[in-house]
Amino acid sequence: MGFSTDAIHAGQIPDPTTGAVIIPIYQTSTYAQQELGTNTGFTYGRAHNLTRQALEKNIATLEKGKYGIAFSSGIAAINSIISLVKSGDHIVISENVYGGTYRLFELIVKNYGIEFSWTDTSNKSEIENAIKENTKILYIETPTNPMLNIIDLKMISELAHKHNLISVCDNTFMSPFFQNPLDFGIDIVVHSTTKYLNGHSDVIGGVIVTNNEEIQNKIRYYQRSSGSIPSPFDCWLVLRSTKTLAVRMKQHEKNAIEFANFLQDSGFAKKVIYPGLESHPNHKLAKEQMRGFGGIVSADFGNLDYAKKILNGVKVFTLAESLGGVESLVCQPYSMTHGSVPKEQKEKLGITESLVRFSVGLEDVEDLIEDIKRALN
Numbered sequence: 180m181g182f183s184t185d186a187i188h189a190g191q192i193p194d195p196t197t198g199a200v201i202i203p204i205y206q207t208s209t210y211a212q213q214e215l216g217t218n219t220g221f222t223y224g225r226a227h228n229l230t231r232q233a234l235e236k237n238i239a240t241l242e243k244g245k246y247g248i249a250f251s252s253g254i255a256a257i258n259s260i261i262s263l264v265k266s267g268d269h270i271v272i273s274e275n276v277y278g279g280t281y282r283l284f285e286l287i288v289k290n291y292g293i294e295f296s297w298t299d300t301s302n303k304s305e306i307e308n309a310i311k312e313n314t315k316i317l318y319i320e321t322p323t324n325p326m327l328n329i330i331d332l333k334m335i336s337e338l339a340h341k342h343n344l345i346s347v348c349d350n351t352f353m354s355p356f357f358q359n360p361l362d363f364g365i366d367i368v369v370h371s372t373t374k375y376l377n378g379h380s381d382v383i384g385g386v387i388v389t390n391n392e393e394i395q396n397k398i399r400y401y402q403r404s405s406g407s408i409p410s411p412f413d414c415w416l417v418l419r420s421t422k423t424l425a426v427r428m429k430q431h432e433k434n435a436i437e438f439a440n441f442l443q444d445s446g447f448a449k450k451v452i453y454p455g456l457e458s459h460p461n462h463k464l465a466k467e468q469m470r471g472f473g474g475i476v477s478a479d480f481g482n483l484d485y486a487k488k489i490l491n492g493v494k495v496f497t498l499a500e501s502l503g504g505v506e507s508l509v510c511q512p513y514s515m516t517h518g519s520v521p522k523e524q525k526e527k528l529g530i531t532e533s534l535v536r537f538s539v540g541l542e543d544v545e546d547l548i549e550d551i552k553r554a555l556n
């Protein structure tokens with residue numbers, strides 16, 4: 180089936196009781212058991228929920244995976260990966276990831292005896308140098324947040340197989356519409372469904388997709404035990420949203436290309452970063468492993484005062500954390516999404532105070548361009 184057909188139908192059978200075409204919100208905490216030891220397979224809301232299962236099947240299909248596990252947030256999905264390691268194990272991870280991922284791993288999980296090497300994962304030999312006897316996971320984000328570096332998925336999966344590591348890719352920025360890491364041999368895909376998958380800025384959620392039964396069993400067991408499940412209503416909202424993912428992503432990209440070209444041609448920014456621009460250092464790799472370039476554009480405006488004119492002056496864009504919704508958002512990663520990353524690390528990565536990240540939404544792109552011109556003049 181094509182992507183849009185799957186997005187609309189996968190995991191969604193008409194309700195057997197009424198024939199309702201849209202899966203109901205099974206808002207229940209528990210299930211009646213027929214007699215002691217006999218039940219329908221549904222025992223308790225933390226373990227089983229049909230609305231959640233429909234969402235899991237839907238996103239797993241879009242990610243070309245067998246198993247989906249939906250979570251209460253993207254960061255809860257990321258945290259569940261820790262259930263695959265134990266104290267004394269080591270994880271090699273991209274030095275440029277979402278700031279909350281850095282905070283979770285470096286400032287919290289590390290205290291439990293799990294070691295992290297923050298590595299330039301676009302560089303094969305740096306990864307090989309970082310791998311040790313106790314390394315268990317190779318974790319990447321591509322494109323990276325907010326610098327939009329592209330990491331070679333094939334190279335990552337080959338290295339992971341060679342060294343017997345579990346490879347993980349945060350695919351939030353591309354959504355399954357533009358990129359399917361499992362197709363490249365990656366073991367686990369993670370998403371913040373808060374972003375493009377839900378796309379309407381009204382849900383916090385996450386999902387894991389894998390083809391590996393053992394991994395899904397471990398992560399599901401961990402989730403059942405630790406309780407980071409999404410509500411049935413939130414699952415229903417995300418399921419409603421994936422139906423329009425293809426049309427939304429096409430329009431996000433169309434607007435983003437026009438917006439990035441405008442920023443580049445106007446000379447307003449010192450540097451414009453968008454994988455779809457030929458000036459992007461990984462443009463060729465982006466074309467090889469992605470089916471599009473997404474809706475996020477980052478730009479460095481050279482100095483903070485100038486960047487502030489945009490951050491404080493826009494009226495169609497909203498100054499806010501997050502991305503991937505129908506409305507355009509703008510943020511300063513330095514103090515907002517990457518506030519927990521140490522200053523030196525941010526400087527090394529190019530996350531300056533004058534770097535602005537644009538989540539280009541679905542408004543008329545002329546209005547977005549006009550908004551920037553107005554803010555700067």
Ligand SMILES: Cc1ncc(COP(=O)(O)O)c(C=O)c1O
Nearest residue numbers: 252253254277324351371373384
């Ligand atoms: C790439 C990426 N991964 C994960 C997350 C965390 O997701 P959530 O906010 O749903 O917990 C974010 C949040 O901004 C993100 O940008």
